[in-house]
Amino acid sequence: MSSNTEQNNKPITIAVVSGMVIGVILTFFAYSQFAPITDGQDVSMAPAEQNPLYWVAPMDANYRRDKPGKSPMGMDLVPVYADDGSGPDEGVGTIRISSNVINNLGVRTAEVSYQRLTTEINTVGYVTYNEDKFTYIHPRVAGWIEKLHVKAVGDPIKKGQALYDIYSPELVNAQEELLLALARKNKSLIRAAEQRLSALNLPKSDIAQLKQSRKPQQKITFYAPQDGVVETLAIREGAYVQPETMMLSIVDLSEVWLKAEVFERQTAQLSMGDRVVMRLDYLPNKEFIGSIEHIHPMLNANTRTAIVRLRFDNTTGELKPNMFAQITIQSRDSASALVIPKEALIRTGHQDRVVLALGQGSFKSVAVDVGRFDRDSVEILAGLNEGEKVVSSAQFLLDSESSKSSDFKRMNHDDMSNSMAGMAMSQAQEVAGSSADVSWASATGTINSLMPDHGMINISRSAIEKWRRPAATVDFITDDNVSLTGLSQGMSVKFSFEIRDGNFVIVEISPLTDEETSAATSHDEASAVDHSSHE
Numbered sequence: 001m002s003s004n005t006e007q008n009n010k011p012i013t014i015a016v017v018s019g020m021v022i023g024v025i026l027t028f029f030a031y032s033q034f035a036p037i038t039d040g041q042d043v044s045m046a047p048a049e050q051n052p053l054y055w056v057a058p059m060d061a062n063y064r065r066d067k068p069g070k071s072p073m074g075m076d077l078v079p080v081y082a083d084d085g086s087g088p089d090e091g092v093g094t095i096r097i098s099s100n101v102i103n104n105l106g107v108r109t110a111e112v113s114y115q116r117l118t119t120e121i122n123t124v125g126y127v128t129y130n131e132d133k134f135t136y137i138h139p140r141v142a143g144w145i146e147k148l149h150v151k152a153v154g155d156p157i158k159k160g161q162a163l164y165d166i167y168s169p170e171l172v173n174a175q176e177e178l179l180l181a182l183a184r185k186n187k188s189l190i191r192a193a194e195q196r197l198s199a200l201n202l203p204k205s206d207i208a209q210l211k212q213s214r215k216p217q218q219k220i221t222f223y224a225p226q227d228g229v230v231e232t233l234a235i236r237e238g239a240y241v242q243p244e245t246m247m248l249s250i251v252d253l254s255e256v257w258l259k260a261e262v263f264e265r266q267t268a269q270l271s272m273g274d275r276v277v278m279r280l281d282y283l284p285n286k287e288f289i290g291s292i293e294h295i296h297p298m299l300n301a302n303t304r305t306a307i308v309r310l311r312f313d314n315t316t317g318e319l320k321p322n323m324f325a326q327i328t329i330q331s332r333d334s335a336s337a338l339v340i341p342k343e344a345l346i347r348t349g350h351q352d353r354v355v356l357a358l359g360q361g362s363f364k365s366v367a368v369d370v371g372r373f374d375r376d377s378v379e380i381l382a383g384l385n386e387g388e389k390v391v392s393s394a395q396f397l398l399d400s401e402s403s404k405s406s407d408f409k410r411m412n413h414d415d416m417s418n419s420m421a422g423m424a425m426s427q428a429q430e431v432a433g434s435s436a437d438v439s440w441a442s443a444t445g446t447i448n449s450l451m452p453d454h455g456m457i458n459i460s461r462s463a464i465e466k467w468r469r470p471a472a473t474v475d476f477i478t479d480d481n482v483s484l485t486g487l488s489q490g491m492s493v494k495f496s497f498e499i500r501d502g503n504f505v506i507v508e509i510s511p512l513t514d515e516e517t518s519a520a521t522s523h524d525e526a527s528a529v530d531h532s533s534h535e
Contacts, residue, residue, distance in 0.1 A: 054066055054079075054080055055068055055079050058104075065077060078104045080101060093402045095362070095364070096360075096361050097363065107395075110344055110389065110390055111388070112339075112380065112384045112386055112387065114386060115377065119372055119374050121266050121269060121270075121327075122326070122327070123329070124324065126324055127319050128256065130255050134231070135228070138246060140201040141200055142240070143166045143170070143171070144168075144241075146167050147165040148236060148237045149164060149165075150164070153233050154230060156228075158224065159225065163248070166219065167219050171200060174196050179210070180193075182214070228251050228252040231251045232249040234246055253319075253321070255314055256321065258310040258327075259307050260276075260310065261303065262307075273291050274331045275291055276330070278326070279328075290311065292310060340377065343393070345378050353367045353399070353408055355395040355402065356384075359389075363391065367383055369382040440499075441467060443461040443463075443496075444493065444512060445462055446491070447490060447492075447493060448489065450488070450489060456475065456476070458475050461474055477505055478505070
């Protein structure tokens with residue numbers, strides 16, 4: 001009987017033992033999956049959801065919403081999370097952004113470093129004559145032009161080419177004086193007569209011919225003193241001329257000058273020998289390389305510009321006087337300067353600043369003093385140190401957040417007041433949520449009065465829980481893009497507003513539906529009474 005009992009109990013025992021083993025396994029598995037993570041465990045395996053404070057447009061820091069959506073430009077809104085407090089603190093104006101937001105915004109940084117600054121001055125100029133090769137032709141005697149060998153302005157001229165024939169009684173008399181001296185064989189008179197003919201510009205070949213033929217010439221031919229082209233022609237055949245008559249001018253265009261105008265503020269960057277690149281509209285694929293050979297010591301009183309002169313070879317004749325040219329003057333400083341990329345600089349009407357990347361998601365707008373610019377870089381005179389990093393992309397969004405409270409100054413170790421101000425700001429952010437969140441909110445309310453022409457509206461708004469502010473009656477102004485058309489006194493509305501320079505500015509407003517009105521009324525009854533004096 002007992003043996004039968006033992007045999008019957010074996011299956012039960014096996015089942016109990018198996019159940020215990022399975023229970024232990026399930027308990028261990030459940031504990032491993034659902035037990036809280038301790039300090040010794042890998043926190044990366046723990047789910048750590050963080051709710052965004054608000055969503056902002058990537059290209060407009062003032063466009064914020066309390067839920068995901070699209071910006072006016074059609075871009076996805078970027079979530080902004082609460083400050084995790086992990087980054088460095090440079091006092092008031094320091095903001096901290098999570099790494100995923102930094103990636104979404106495409107924030108890039110650049111290092112502040114010493115480099116040689118290549119200054120480029122882009123200006124305009126015009127081709128003109130080489131004044132060293134410009135000749136005016138005047139007669140030395142009074143007379144009549146018997147024959148004109150040059151017919152028009154622009155005619156090419158070769159040195160020694162005949163220009164005009166002139167009949168002058170004075171020249172005839174001077175020739176006869178030489179013949180008389182030769183007849184008397186008086187060396188002093190001969191020398192004096194030859195010198196007079198030379199002074200009257202009679203060619204030496206004509207003097208030699210006169211001494212040989214012993215016959216005076218009635219018409220004397222005068223010749224070109226240089227190569228070039230006729231620039232001015234003020235006479236015709238038969239004209240009576242005198243020594244003060246400017247008959248024609250000749251200019252040699254084998255070499256030309258180019259005069260470029262440079263603004264007064266840029267003159268200090270110019271040096272003799274600086275490399276210059278010239279481009280012409282009618283030769284867009286060709287560059288002419290030259291260098292500065294003269295800087296005019298005086299400014300043009302009307303244009304407040306300095307004249308820079310360059311010299312170019314023109315044996316091909318491509319450069320023609322009065323041509324307009326684009327000029328690039330490249331001045332390379334031998335000394336190194338502290339520089340940042342030009343795109344990292346934020347210029348306002350009264351201040352230049354950059355967004356300083358402090359590391360670990362911390363940023364702050366700081367004021368800088370700038371010097372010279374080149375094509376890619378800008379010189380920093382004060383405000384930054386070598387090795388620091390500045391934001392070179394998406395800095396305007398960061399600057400709009402930081403500049404609201406920033407003093408634009410660097411944190412000094414001895415400046416305890418700034419440190420205390422930073423601590424106070426951090427405490428205020430812990431109460432309100434974040435510095436950016438304090439300046440924006442959404443609410444519902446009832447319109448009490450409207451002034452559409454002035455963009456003003458008075459609303460009894462609901463409580464703002466994230467600011468810990470009770471319901472209140474407040475005067476608002478509207479953003480330029482907000483229209484009050486269709487709104488009326490007594491209407492229930494929902495709206496979003498910002499704090500700008502101490503004013504409450506509505507950036508979006510629309511009427512409430514019946515369902516939204518009922519929900520807002522129930523919510524207002526549970527809120528605190530009006531405390532508008534706190535606003």
